[in-house]
Amino acid sequence: MQCADCGRTIPDTADFCAYCGSKKTPRGTTLLRWIGQSRGRSPVAAVVLALSGIVFICGACLWAVQAIRHSTEQATASTDLADSDAQGLVSVGRTPAAPSASAAGTKGPSTYAPEPPRPTDTPTVPSAGGTITGLIAFTSNRDGNNEIYKMQSDGTEIARVTRNPADDSSPCWSPDGAHIAFVSNRDGNYEIYVMEPDGGQVTRLTNNSFGDWGPSWSADGRSIALVSDQQGNDEIYAMNADGSGRRNVTNNPAEDWWPAWSPDGRYIAFVSDRDGDSEVYVMNADGRGQTRLTNGQNYDLSWSPDSRQIAFVSNRDKNWEIYAMNADGSRQVNLTRNPAQDWWPWWSPDGERIAFVSDRDESWEIYVMNADGSGTNRLTHNSAADVHPSWSPR
DSSP states (O other): OOOTTTTTBOTTTTTTTTTTTOOOOOSOOBBSSSSSSOOOOOOOOOOOHHHHHHHHHHHHHHHHHHHHHHHHHHHHHHHHHHHHTTTTTTOOOOOOOOHHHHTOOOOSSSOOOOOOOOTOOOOOOTHHHHHHHHEEEEOOOTSSSEEEEEETTTSSSSOOOOSSOOOEEEEEETTSSSOOOEEEESSOEEEEEETTSSOSSSOOOOOSSOOEEEEEEETTTTEEEEEEESSSSOOOEEEOOOOSSSSSOOOOOSSSEEEEEEESSSSSEEOOOOOOOEEEEEEESSOOOOSEESSSEEEEEEEEEEEEEEEEEOOOSOOOOOEEETTTSSSEEEEESSSSOOEEEEEOOSSEEEEEEEESSSEEEEEEETTSSOOEEOOOOOEEEOEEEEEOOO
C-alpha cells in the first residue's frame, strides 16, 4: 500500500510509514513526519487509513478482553496453588498467552522457527562503567520542526546543528568524521545535503524534481549511496561525494530502500519488496550479486564496524525489535526483546554497542545497549521525537 501522507510504498504489515510516520503506533500516538513528502492524500488512501484504525481499535479491545480473562485465570490459579501447597503438593502456574497479531497491529506468520544460538562472533561486551566514545547525530523536533542535533555518546552536551524552518533529517557521518550527509526539503523537495559537524558549509548534492533520501557513505568517503524515485519506483543509487556521477545500482522494478554501505567498502545492504515482502538483501558495491538474507518484514540496516554483522529491524516475533545477523544472513538473533517498538539501530565505532530508537517510555527516545542486547541505557529525555541516530567514526 502507499502512505496516505507522503505516497511512499509501505507493506501492509507495517504499523506506520518509516519515512514520514503518518500511521499510528499500537499505543495510539501519531508519529511525526520525519522524511515525508508533501503529496496529496488520495480518497483510497484515506479509506485504507480509516480501516486500519478500525482494525487497530478492534485488536486493542480483543487484547483488553484477553487481559481481563487472564487476570481472572491467574487469581483462580493462585487459589489452586495455595490449596495444593496446603496438601503438600507442587503446582505449576499458568503462563499468559502472547497477544495475537491483530492485537499487535501487525500481520505475521502463523508459526515461527526456534531462534538459533547467539552468534559466536558477537563483539565482547565491555565491563560496567566502560567509556563510550564518539558523537551521535540524530533528528529531533524538540524545537518545533525536524532538525539535526548531536550529542556525546553518553547523552550529554546535546546541541542543535541545523537551523532551518524546513525538515532536516537522517544524518549520516562521513568515514573521517569531517562531514554529515542529511536529507532536507529546504529547497522544495527532499534532497541530499552535506555539512560540517557544527552545521557550517551546507552544500546541496542532489538537485532534482524527484525525491532523494537515505544517504550512506562508502568506506573511502568518495561515494554516497541513496534512495531515489527518479524512475518512478524507489531504487538504490550511488554518486560521487560531490553529487556527480549518479548511477542506478539495483535496477529492479520493485521498491528498494535503506542502503547501508559496508565499512570494508565491498558491499551495500538494502531492503526490497521484490519477493513480496520487505527483506534484507546484500550486493556488491557495483550492484552485482544481489542476494536475499532474511525472511519476514525487515527494515533499517546498520553494519558492524568489522563488516561481519548487520543489525536490522524485524517484526517476525509480532513486534518491532532490533536483530543482528552474520553478513551472510546466518544466526539471526533478537537483541531487544521488549514489548515496545524498537527501530533505527546504529553500531558504535568500536563495535561494542548499538544505538537505537524506542517508544518503551512513551515518547520516541534514543537508547544504547551492548552488542548482545544487554545493558540498555536511555540517552535522550524529551517529550519530542528523537530518531535516526548516527554514530560518528571517532
